[in-house]
Amino acid sequence: xxxxxxxxxxxxxxxxxxxxxxxxxxxxxxxxxxxxxxxxxxxxxxxxxxxxxxxxxxxxxxxxxxxxxxxxxxxxxxxxxxxxxxxxxxxxxxxxxxxxxxxxxxxxxxxxxxxxxxxxxxxxxxxxxxxxxxxxxxxxxxxxxxxxxxxxxxxxxxxxxxxxxxxxxxxxxxxxxxxxxxxxxxxxxxxxxxxxxxxxxxxxxxxxxxxxxxxxxxxxxxxxxxxxxxxxxxxxxxxxxxxxxxxxxxxxxxxxxxxxxxxxxxxxxxxxxxxxxxxxxxxxxxxxxxxxxxxxxxxxxxxxxxxxxxxxxxxxxxxxxxxxxxxxxxxxxxxxxxxxxxxxxxxxxxxxxxxxxxxxxxx
Amino acid sequence: xxxxxxxxxxxxxxxxxxxxxxxxxxxxxxxxxxxxxxxxxxxxxxxxxxxxxxxxxxxxxxxxxxxxxxxxxxxxxxxxxxxxxxxxxxxxxxxxxxxxxxxxxxxxxxxxxxxxxxxxxxxxxxxxxxxxxxxxxxxxxxxxxxxxxxxxxxxxxxxxxxxxxxxxxxxxxxxxxxxxxxxxxxxxxxxxxxxxxxxxxxxxxxxxxxxxxxxxxxxxxxxxxxxxxxxxxxxxxxxxxxxxxxxxxxxxxxxxxxxxxxxxxxxxxxxxxxxxxxxxxxxxxxxxxxxxxxxxxxxxxxxxxxxxxxxxxxxxxxxxxxxxxx
Numbered sequence: 152x153x154x155x156x157x158x159x160x161x162x163x164x165x166x167x168x169x170x171x172x173x174x175x176x177x178x179x180x181x182x183x184x185x186x187x188x189x190x191x192x193x194x195x196x197x198x199x200x201x202x203x204x205x206x207x208x209x210x211x212x213x214x215x216x217x218x219x220x221x222x223x224x225x226x227x228x229x230x231x232x233x234x235x236x237x238x239x240x241x242x243x244x245x246x247x248x249x250x251x252x253x254x255x256x257x258x259x260x261x262x263x264x265x266x267x268x269x270x271x272x273x274x275x276x277x278x279x280x281x282x283x284x285x286x287x288x289x290x291x292x293x294x295x296x297x298x299x300x301x302x303x304x305x306x307x308x309x310x311x312x313x314x315x316x317x318x319x320x321x322x323x324x325x326x327x328x329x330x331x332x333x334x335x336x337x338x339x340x341x342x343x344x345x346x347x348x349x350x351x352x353x354x355x356x357x358x359x360x361x362x363x364x365x366x367x368x369x370x371x372x373x374x375x376x377x378x379x380x381x382x383x384x385x386x387x388x389x390x391x392x393x394x395x396x397x398x399x400x401x402x403x404x405x406x407x408x409x410x411x412x413x414x415x416x417x418x419x420x421x422x423x424x425x426x427x428x429x430x431x432x433x434x435x436x437x438x439x440x441x442x443x444x445x446x447x448x449x450x451x452x453x454x455x456x457x458x459x460x461x462x463x464x465x466x467x468x469x470x471x472x473x474x475x476x477x478x479x480x481x482x483x484x485x486x487x488x489x490x491x492x493x494x495x496x497x498x499x500x501x502x503x504x505x506x507x508x509x510x511x512x513x514x
Numbered sequence: 515x516x517x518x519x520x521x522x523x524x525x526x527x528x529x530x531x532x533x534x535x536x537x538x539x540x541x542x543x544x545x546x547x548x549x550x551x552x553x554x555x556x557x558x559x560x561x562x563x564x565x566x567x568x569x570x571x572x573x574x575x576x577x578x579x580x581x582x583x584x585x586x587x588x589x590x591x592x593x594x595x596x597x598x599x600x601x602x603x604x605x606x607x608x609x610x611x612x613x614x615x616x617x618x619x620x621x622x623x624x625x626x627x628x629x630x631x632x633x634x635x636x637x638x639x640x641x642x643x644x645x646x647x648x649x650x651x652x653x654x655x656x657x658x659x660x661x662x663x664x665x666x667x668x669x670x671x672x673x674x675x676x677x678x679x680x681x682x683x684x685x686x687x688x689x690x691x692x693x694x695x696x697x698x699x700x701x702x703x704x705x706x707x708x709x710x711x712x713x714x715x716x717x718x719x720x721x722x723x724x725x726x727x728x729x730x731x732x733x734x735x736x737x738x739x740x741x742x743x744x745x746x747x748x749x750x751x752x753x754x755x756x757x758x759x760x761x762x763x764x765x766x767x768x769x770x771x772x773x774x775x776x777x778x779x780x781x782x783x784x785x786x787x788x789x790x791x792x793x794x795x796x797x798x799x800x801x802x803x804x805x806x807x808x809x810x811x812x813x814x815x816x817x818x819x820x821x822x823x824x825x826x827x828x829x830x831x832x833x834x835x836x837x838x839x840x
Contacts, residue, residue: 411614415677418569419629420602420684423594429628433619508619509664 182498189494196490197251197483201244204479211236211477215260234260234479247483256487257480261472266484269469274488275359276346277458277465279377281450282360283385288392289443295393296400297427297435300408311397318394327387327460334383341382344462348376384461388454392446396439403438407431436507444500451496452489517544518720519568519605519688520583526560526567528791529575535791537563538744541580542818545688548718550711552731552752554767555741556788561724562610564741565690569607570597585687603633606686610693612673616665622649622676623661626683633684648679652709671702678709688720689713695730707734728771732756737824740764743788743799746818750825758835760827763800765835798830806833 175183212230213221220226231237235246250257256266299311335343342348346361351373354365362381365374407413408431416430417423453467466485473481505512526538538560545551553561566572568582570592582589584604592600609615617625626648627641636644642661649657652675665673674694681689691710695703711734713719723735731738731752738755740748740763748761759765769782786803789795795802797812804811808831816830 411609411611412617414571415607415609415615416617417571418601418607419680420598420600420633421629422598422632425628425632429620430617434617510618510666 185494185498185501189491189498192494193487193490196486197244197248200483200486201240201247201479204477204482205240207477209477211260211479214475214477247480256484259473259481259484260478261476261481266480269481270466270484270488271359273453273464273466273469276463277451277453277467279346279360279362279381280384280388280454280458280463280465281447283381284388284392284450285443285447287385287389288396288446291389292393292396293400293432293439296397296439297404297432299397299401300404300435301427301431303405303408308401311401315394315397315401318390319398321391321394323387323391323454324456324460326390327384327457330383330387331460334386342380344380344460346377346380346463347373348380351376384457384463387457388450392450395446396442399442400435400439403435404431407434410434433507437504437511440500440503440507444496448493448496451492515546516583516586518547518549518585519543519545519722520581521564521568522581522583524564524567524578524580524582526563526572527577528563528573530792533792534577536744537791538567539815540817541741541744541746543739543746543749545720545722547687547720548714549737550714550721550723550735552735552738553722553724553741554726554728554731554738556726556767558788558790559741560744561726561741562692563744565607565692565722565724568605568690569601599633602629602684602686604686605688605690606681606684608674608677608681608689608691608694611697612670612677612694613665613697615677616673616680618665620664621661622663622665622668626661626676626680629680630683645679645683648683649676651682651713652676652679653705654679669702670698671705674698674702674706675709678706678713682713682717682719686719688722690722690724692724693726694723696726703730710734728756728767740767743794744791745799745815745828746826747800747829748825748827749818750822754822754825760821760825760832760835761800761829762804762806762831762833762835766803766805798828806831 211234212227216226216230220230228237235243238246247257254267256270258264259266259269262269295311299308302308331343334341347353353361354368354370354373357364357367361377362374365371365377412434413426413430416426421430451466453465453470455467455471457463458465458467459471466488469481470485472478473485521541521543524538524541525536527534527536529535541560541564543551543553543564553564555561563572567578568584568589570589572578578590580590584600587596587600587604589600616622623642623645626645627636627638630636630641630644631638634641634644645661646657649660654660654672654675660668660672660676665676668676674697678689678694689710694710695706698706707730710721710723714721723730725731735752738749738752739746740755740761742763748755748759748764755764756768759768763784766782766784770784771781784803789799789802795812796814798804798807798815801807801811811830816828818826818828821827821832
């Protein structure tokens, strides 16, 4: 048969393609590489954190036990044995790593719960702040930044630049206090802190974000109350993030405005709004996505000061308490989570580059 | 019949760090329907700024005097919306560097159709159909696929062809081509020039071709304007301009141009350089570099005066000029 002679189709070639190693999709190869790098990075994070916590002058025993308990050698010895502190450092580390491979992050010394449980409890609270903050900051920051770039050198631009500088040099805790003074104390428009008013109980947990969970459960009064509690911390975080974004958006857009293709777009007789939205925004987005990614990762890692002032039980507060108690398992858990957030956000940013700019698309 | 484009005594002043800088002085030029007119001169002589003025794309703070009429419309009196109607649909522009002038993140198809839909009020399908035709017209192979491509997937010549297709998309009556072949290989240049000439012949399009290359001028255009330091110093039929120049600058440009098998040693570069804006000497701007300058040349810039059939020259001396036969 002819098909056999020229080695073409039929049963022969299907077996051949089954035997030949199939070339993986370049995106899969890219993701696999990044995953391997992430694993290495997380391992590095455990080594560094483990080392640092043990180098810091201070003892988890004194940090966690009361004075009375410290005077009792039996209690101290029991504490050391319970947390494995009597073992040599390398043994402690290997033990931790072994557990980690099974998804066990250990038990927090101060909460007594598993670190994983703690993260599941605190991370959603931080996410509930970070997500609306980022969405608002992106919309407002991009809009204002573009406006400043288009009005380069004119009054609007000067105003935006001064505003951004003010925002960047404002200490977050100070802004939080001012916002509380005005909107809670003077105007009484928003609650002073916490995630829910007394009298409301948290909605059944799905995402851990009260507004979302309450809405999912149809408890609209709870959702509204939770949203009100979000308002002030989100306001503070948004203003700070906008101040940061505006500078990057402005300079990125200014650079794009110099390009021939923007002049060419105007020369085609396109309405200004089309030139700005389709041509300018698209081209200026790459650097903006980079900064936004970093800003979002930083928001997701928790903001200690803002969370403390608004009594927000988020990751920032958890990390702060773990650090002061030298609570090694929690510190490691938080560090791993933060490292993971940064790598995932960076990965997303890289994938977004490809979506925005076809020249960066994977070959 | 009135010319399609009639520019009269156009002067443009740009804001500078130390006060306003006059860039264009007393520029008058016309382009007829279906005519291919050349505008030549060294870099910085105001050729491109003339194009920007005619599209209303001057930087903020620019001051314009004189008049510029296009198809009966007073361009300089246009408001924002008026300019939007003229740009693309009346006067279109092809830029020097197609790589820089095409948006790197939008498909060729999108860049071809977006202004068609605004100016010609076409729906997506009609615009796409016309876009494919245009790509075919500028000889881009596989137009359907080209529509979905991004500029970086094209070669330089293809990009300029696409840019020309984009410029033509909204059926303009005048195309301003600002050195459209400078960034391209010589072999690609010829194709682009032939394309422009063919489009002119087929569609009655008028083309104002800006170049610093006198060879291109002679090959393509019927009439030419020689610019120097923001002024028109000589104008006339291209053939006559290049074989029997009447302005020393035109003659000097021809002498500085290599042709055929000429040895490099016989090229005559023009001594000195053109004056920077705002630093032009009193009188004729070319006078410091001119071999025929007289004391009278430094009093006032000579006006453009008729010099034979369809020709004008801005020279107070009018020396007898020898030009090496090309």
